[in-house]
Structures are given as C-alpha cells and as structure tokens.
Amino acid sequence: MLEIQNLHVFYGGIHALHGISLNVPDEKIIALLGANGAGKSTTLRCIMGIVKPAEGSILLNGESLLGYKSFEVVKKGVAMVPEGRRVFTNLTVYENLSLGAYARKEQDKVRQDIEAVYHLFPRLQERAFQPAGTLSGGEQQMLALGRALMSKPTLLMIDEPSLGLSPLLSQTVLKRLKDLNRDTGQTILLIEQNARAALSIADYAYIMEVGSIRLEGAAADLAKDDQVRQTYLGIH
Amino acid sequence: MTFDQFIQNLANGISLGSLYALIAIGYTMVYGILRLINFAHGDIVMLGAYVAFYGVVMFMLPWWVAFPLAIILTAGIGVIIERAAYRPLRSFPRINLFTSAVAVSFLLENLGNVIFGGRPKAFERPAFMDIALQIGEASVLSYTPIIIVTAAILFAILIYIVNRTKVGMAMRALSKDIETTGLMGINTDRIIMFSFMLGSALAAAGGILWAIKFPQINPLMGVMPGLKAFIAAVLGGIGNITGAMLGGFLLGVVEIMIVAFFPDLSGYRDAFAYVILILLLLFRPTGIMGEVQAEKV
Numbered sequence A: 001m002l003e004i005q006n007l008h009v010f011y012g013g014i015h016a017l018h019g020i021s022l023n024v025p026d027e028k029i030i031a032l033l034g035a036n037g038a039g040k041s042t043t044l045r046c047i048m049g050i051v052k053p054a055e056g057s058i059l060l061n062g063e064s065l066l067g068y069k070s071f072e073v074v075k076k077g078v079a080m081v082p083e084g085r086r087v088f089t090n091l092t093v094y095e096n097l098s099l100g101a102y103a104r105k106e107q108d109k110v111r112q113d114i115e116a117v118y119h120l121f122p123r124l125q126e127r128a129f130q131p132a133g134t135l136s137g138g139e140q141q142m143l144a145l146g147r148a149l150m151s152k153p154t155l156l157m158i159d160e161p162s163l164g165l166s167p168l169l170s171q172t173v174l175k176r177l178k179d180l181n182r183d184t185g186q187t188i189l190l191i192e193q194n195a196r197a198a199l200s201i202a203d204y205a206y207i208m209e210v211g212s213i214r215l216e217g218a219a220a221d222l223a224k225d226d227q228v229r230q231t232y233l234g235i236h
Numbered sequence B: 001m002t003f004d005q006f007i008q009n010l011a012n013g014i015s016l017g018s019l020y021a022l023i024a025i026g027y028t029m030v031y032g033i034l035r036l037i038n039f040a041h042g043d044i045v046m047l048g049a050y051v052a053f054y055g056v057v058m059f060m061l062p063w064w065v066a067f068p069l070a071i072i073l074t075a076g077i078g079v080i081i082e083r084a085a086y087r088p089l090r091s092f093p094r095i096n097l098f099t100s101a102v103a104v105s106f107l108l109e110n111l112g113n114v115i116f117g118g119r120p121k122a123f124e125r126p127a128f129m130d131i132a133l134q135i136g137e138a139s140v141l142s143y144t145p146i147i148i149v150t151a152a153i154l155f156a157i158l159i160y161i162v163n164r165t166k167v168g169m170a171m172r173a174l175s176k177d178i179e180t181t182g183l184m185g186i187n188t189d190r191i192i193m194f195s196f197m198l199g200s201a202l203a204a205a206g207g208i209l210w211a212i213k214f215p216q217i218n219p220l221m222g223v224m225p226g227l228k229a230f231i232a233a234v235l236g237g238i239g240n241i242t243g244a245m246l247g248g249f250l251l252g253v254v255e256i257m258i259v260a261f262f263p264d265l266s267g268y269r270d271a272f273a274y275v276i277l278i279l280l281l282l283f284r285p286t287g288i289m290g291e292v293q294a295e296k297v
Helices: A040-047 A070-075 A093-100 A107-120 A122-126 A137-149 A167-184 A195-201 A219-224 A226-231 B003-034 B041-057 B063-089 B094-116 B143-164 B166-176 B178-183 B188-213 B223-236 B241-261 B263-283
Strands: A002-011 A014-024 A029-034 A055-060 A078-081 A155-159 A187-192 A204-209 A212-218 B132-135 B138-141
Touching: A002 A040, A014 A029, A014 A040, A014 A055, A014 A212, A029 A040, A029 A167, A029 A195, A040 A078, A040 A155, A040 A187, A070 A078, A070 B178, A078 A137, A093 A107, A093 A137, A093 B166, A107 A122, A107 A137, A122 A137, A137 A155, A137 A167, A167 A187, A167 A195, A187 A195, A195 A204, A195 A219, A204 A219, A212 A219, A219 A226, B003 B041, B003 B132, B003 B138, B003 B143, B003 B166, B003 B188, B003 B223, B003 B241, B041 B063, B041 B094, B041 B188, B041 B223, B063 B094, B063 B188, B138 B143, B143 B166, B143 B188, B143 B241, B166 B178, B166 B188, B178 B188, B188 B223, B223 B241, B223 B263, B241 B263
Parallel strands: A029 A187, A029 A204, A078 A155, A155 A187
Antiparallel strands: A002 A014, A002 A055, A204 A212, B132 B138
C-alpha cells in the first residue's frame, strides 16, 4: 500500500532522515520503533506533506504523495493521529468526530460512522457534547483515533498512542488497534517508543536510530532477537 | 441629566459600540487564526464606506443595492489582501507579517488619497434614516436604531456561521491548531480566506454604518475606528468573538457616557479608550473573555 524509498530530510542544516526505505503492505500492522529523535515522527510528517523531503519517493498504491498538502493526502486515503493526540479542546467530542469526516463526499453516512466510533469507544458517546478538553488523556487518545477513522482511511498512521498513558490504558488502546486490524482489515503504520507493546500487535517492524533504519523484521522474530531484547526491550 | 437624556445617550453609546464591535470582530478573528494584528483592518472600514459612496453617487445605484454590493466587493478586497500580502509570509517569523500589515495599511490610505482625493466627501444618508424619533423629551434620528438593529442582525448571522455550520466548525478548529486542522482533510488556506472575507465584510458594513452616523468620509477615516475597535477586541479578550462584541459595546457606551456625565471632559473623549485599555491590561491582561494561556514548558 505504502512504499517509501530512500527518503532524505533536512531541517535547516540537520540531516534528519538519512535515506530510509520502508514498506506497509495491505491489511498489516507495521511498527516503526526507536528512541526519541530517531526520525519516526519526521517520517510520518513527510508522508502527510507537512515536511518536504529533499530526496526520495513516497508512493501510495503506486501514486506519489510528494508535493501534496496534508488535506490532499487525507483525501487520497491516509489519516494520521498526531503525537500528543491534539484533539480540538475547544470543540465538543461530536464536533471533533465530524471534523474528521470534513473532506468526505457522502456526508449522509457520517452520522452512521460516528455511531460506529461510539460503538468502538462507548466513553465518547457518554461525553459526546462535552468539550474535548474535559476528557482524560486516555479518552482523548480514543477521540483522536476515532476522529482519524472518520475519514475512512485506507492507511491509518498513529504517532505514539501510548505517550502519557498508563501502561494499562496503553494496552487497551493498542488492543483496539489490533481488533480494528483483525475485524476490518485496517492497514496501520504505528509509531511507538514502547517497543515491547508495539511488537506484540505488529506484523512487521522497523527499528530506527538517528535517522536511519537500523533493523527490520517480522515482529515476532524481533521480539525474540537478543540484540533487540537488550537494546530496545530492556531485557538482559 | 434627565431620564430621557440618559436614554438618548445610551442609544447613542450602543450604536457607537455596535460599530466598534462590528470592526473588532475582524481583528479578533484574524488574530485568533493567524496570531496577526491586521493593521490594515481599519482601512477596510474606509474602503467599505467609499465603495458604497461611489455606488450611490457615481453609479446611481439605490442604497439597497449599493450597500450590500459594497460589502461584497470590500470582502473581496480583504481576500485579495490576505492572498497577496499575508499568505506568502505565513511560514516566516511573525514580525514579517506585522510589517506587511502595516505596509498594506499605508498603501490603502495613500491609494485612497490618490484615487478618492484627500478632501472629505459628504455621505448622504437615505432619507428614511433621517427621521427624528421622539423619546419623551429627547429625540434620536432614525439611523441610530437602524444601526443597532443592522449590527444585531449581522452578529446573529456571524454567530450562526461560527457555531452552527461546517465551515464555522473548521474556523474554530483552525484557531486552536492549524496543522491538525489540515490533518482532518480541511483546506486550511481556504478557511483562512473565508475568515478574512467574513471579517472584511463586517468591517465594510461597519464603515458604511459609520458613514451614516458621521456622514463625512475621507481616506483616513478608518484609522480612529480601527484603533478603537482594536482596543475593544483587546478589552474583550483578543481571539474571542463574543469578547470582541462585548468590548465594542462597553467601549462605545463608556465613551458616550463619560462625555454625557462630564461634559467638561469631552475634549478627552478619545483618551478614555486608552485609559480603559491601560487599566484593563494592568489588572486583567487577558481581557474580559480571554482565556488564561498556560505557559508551555
């Protein structure tokens, strides 16, 4: 579905991405792991057209995404849950969800899809008409996820869903992603610092280090790999 | 002061306040979205009045064609200014935007001088706005309630758009977080353009009503209303639309009442706006409705 080849990004004089390549096949969960500053978010921001790469290609189902603005990339079927959730705290939960469907043509189906999100996250229905700023961190993460789903993305990208959440809540969120992938075949590109949790739901994973891909492999293999266990999972 | 005179002054204050409020909304909307003080906004007020004036005088249009048409054309000018002078600078440091706004302001004022001429022109009110209405002992001319009602209708339309329509929802989202609004599949450039259009339309309406209330127009006529409306926007809490309306009414009523109660001070009339502003900034820097912004760490 998504193919990235040899992506280079510079921030001013800093070489943030050194030619990374990755592949997200249909109906799979792909994890992009690595420490802070490894370039994970930059990769997603490139895909969304927020950051312009200096070199390389990004293809969605064979079509280049380069040169498009965020809203156009969304219309092509990519949705992103940004790091730190960034729900619109001044809008109600319901309005946040409606915004997620802003670009869609069949507006009559939106109501129905909001119901589907409520079904997935019943807490959101209870709080439908509260400002999103009054939600807890976990609820905001669910809202951000629901909001992204409202655009009916073919590719869903999530940046650090477990950031700032309790381990229990993170697990719940990741489990929801797994369910979503299993039940609807949703293709997911997941960014995580919590490598262990991410590897438990992903099919395949890439591990980034200072702007390059250091390692890649089937999630199950990486979880067993000694080097990965020591460096990224903290198991000795 | 008799009760009748009080009512007369109050009507006067509210009509002046509604003009400040109409203009203040444009400042506050643009600030809310781009964190830009659009210094050229006062000059949009002037353009609105002139376009309406020429519509009536030169093109012989009846007022009910000329005024709405002037609002639409001036809104278009607001959009062009955004496109030409602000959008290309959006990714640069904010000071560039500010400088550009000041430049646009000077450009419009001087173009006004060249095109319209610097000599003030008499703006003729439609006859039905000049009827004296008796309120007990006192009287007001009919344009005063007309200004108040027109402004109220425009406020209602604006509040409806912002709170009840899809594009209004996008505007509110945009004022919180532009980048994430783009991630919703929303063309943020278009929403910003729409905000400038709305703000300029209200400013044009304010300019026409201003010319009806003070029927002499000149190319610098927008400067003082613009400045006062900016103060009103800060009073109300810049970025907050309801606050801008409140600030506008407050400023208009206080200004008129101080002159009414202390006629000796009438020469200092314009100074009161600044005194109120300074006091407010000292004791409540976020304005009446402004949110206290938590410091980001």
